[in-house]
Amino acid sequence: MASVLDSRLLTDLRAALTGDVIARGDDAYDEARTVFNGMIDRRPKVIAQCVNDHDVAAAIAFAREHGLEIAVRGGGHGVAGTAVNDGGLVVDLRRMNAVTVDPEAGIARVGGGATFSNLDRATQPYGLATTGGRASTTGVGGFTLGGGSGWVERKFGLACDNLLAVRLVTADGRTVLADENRNSELFWALHGGGGNFGVATEFDFRLHSLPVIYIALLLWPAEAGPDVARAYRDFMAAAPDEVGGGLLYLTGPPEEFVPAELVGKLAVGALFTYTGGEAQAKPVIRPMLELGHAGGMLTELPYAELQCMLDDPSGFRNYWSAEYLDGFPDPAVDLFCARAHDMVVPSGSQHALLPMGGAVARGSADLPVPWRAAAWGVHPFGMWEDPADDARGRQWARDLCADLKPWSMGAVYLNFIGDEGEERTVAGRGERNARRLAAVKTEYDPENVFHLNHNIAPG
Known part of the structure; x- marks a missing residue:
């Protein structure tokens, strides 16, 4: 096709x-x-900002x-920036972001283009929540289809463990519903199998x-890192499911709770969520409080506020990976702590260790999320400005x-990595x-129309 779509063709698409x-x-x-990743500079021919399933089907066609x-x-x-391509069409779901909550049933119905800000703000007035991403700007759809690991997973399970139903537009334009009783094999695949089966336009979630x-x-x-890491490891080994969080090296931010000598410097932090x-929380985490931290913040707040408090700014250059x-x-x-000194500082990068276990480990082993059995996730989350x-x-x-x-179990959470090859995808x-x-x-x-996002080839 021509490098620029014929205006008549665009008129036809706009009419549809x-x-x-x-x-x-x-x-x-x-x-x-x-x-989100500032490294990505792709130029699609056309972006279809869909508002309903009909739009999605028309854009695919x-x-x-x-x-x-x-x-x-x-x-x-x-x-990896697979939400956009070079020279193709983007099915943009961001306007399909409505959330409706049934507090009596404890269910949220969520549009395929919603972020966790949309979801969490809708459920918070009812004192309800489900496992979401570790930032409110994360999209609900891709996060859930990849399994969905978040701060409260040890208590409530992965996002996909709370998935009750999905509405999906297929490559041939059909709208199908998938749940335990309808299209059950597809429903199974959508629990961590990824987004290559169609366009998921709506999700139902169990709320807690x-x-x-x-x-x-x-x-x-930073020099306290090895001692803090050992104490954190031993604490989490006996921690109840209510405790989540992570250990991380980071650049000390210019906040009131950060000592002046740590601002702009490599520091080690332990985040506890309860x-x-x-x-209820203070007695549980007291052993870590008694280590003598140099600074910190302790507070009780709504879950939706936690989710947006730790948002990463967009536009930075990103590179992430993971090992379970x-x-x-x-x-x-010792190796984890030593490697932290190679991190880009100052920057928004985080050198993270995430505890697994709890409800994650107890979830169904039948689902395509083999990393749920891990004890720990290591997540280098790189984010900087200078190319x-x-x-x-x-x-x-x-x-x-x-x-x-x-110490790796071999399995890996695909949402934490980009294009690292077929072996890692498997x-x-x-x-x-x-x-x-x-x-x-x-x-x-069958024709592999949706082949981005850690592709699954047809059999």
Whole structure:
């Protein structure tokens, strides 16, 4: 096709959609094609800002008729930037972000383009919540379809463990409903299998009572890291399911709770989340409070406020990876802490260790989320401004994962990695699930129309 779509074809597409159609040269084009990772600079031919299932089906049909690769955009947070493509069509779901809550049934119905800000703000007035991303700007759809790991997962399970139903538009334009009784194999695949089966336009989630959440973010100078990490490891080994959070190296932010000597410097922090109030939380986390932190913040707040309080700014250059561990013995602690000094500082990067277990480990082993059995997740989350730091940032993330390989269980959470090759993609879903996932793919997308986002090839 021509580098710019014929105006007549665009007129036809605009007539077919209730939502907006944005093409190269339009005033809104650059903003519409921008995603979270500032490294991504792709230029699709057309962006279809859909408002309903009919729009989605029409956009898919148009793209297929005119030989355009299809990208699907929800939150646009994926580090590989597959929510946008070069020279293709983007099915942009962001206007399909409505959330309705049935507090009596404890269910939320969520549009496929919603972020966790939309979801959490809708459920908070009822004192209800479900496991969400660790930032409110994360898209609900991609997060859930990849499994969904968040701060309250040890208490409430992964996002996909709370998934009750999905509405999906297929490659041939059909709208199908998937739940335990309808299209059950597809429903199984959508629990961690990813977003390559169609365009998910609506989700139903189970909600849990969570009127408030307590957090404690404790900070120490970087040289205290090995001692803090060992104490944190031992504490979490016996912690109840209500405790979540993580251990992380970070650049000390210019906040009141951060000592002046740590601002702009490499520091080590321990974040504790507790699915309850201060009175219940304080006695539980007291051993960590008694370590003598240099600074920190302890507060009780609504869950929705926690989610947006830790939002990462958009526009920075991003590179992430992950490794999931069976254990975290002293040699692993030493390597983890030593590698933190290779992180880009100052920057928004985080050198994170996340505790698993609890409801995550007790969830169904039948689902395509084999990493749920891990004891720990190591997550180098790189975020910086200067392109000159790209090589250094990537190498730090890769080296950290390589350092911890001796303790790796092999499986990996695909939402935490970009394009790291077919072997890692298979590791994210489990080898024993591969044939079953391929069969589902063959039934719903036999021509592999949706092949981005850690592709599953049809059988």
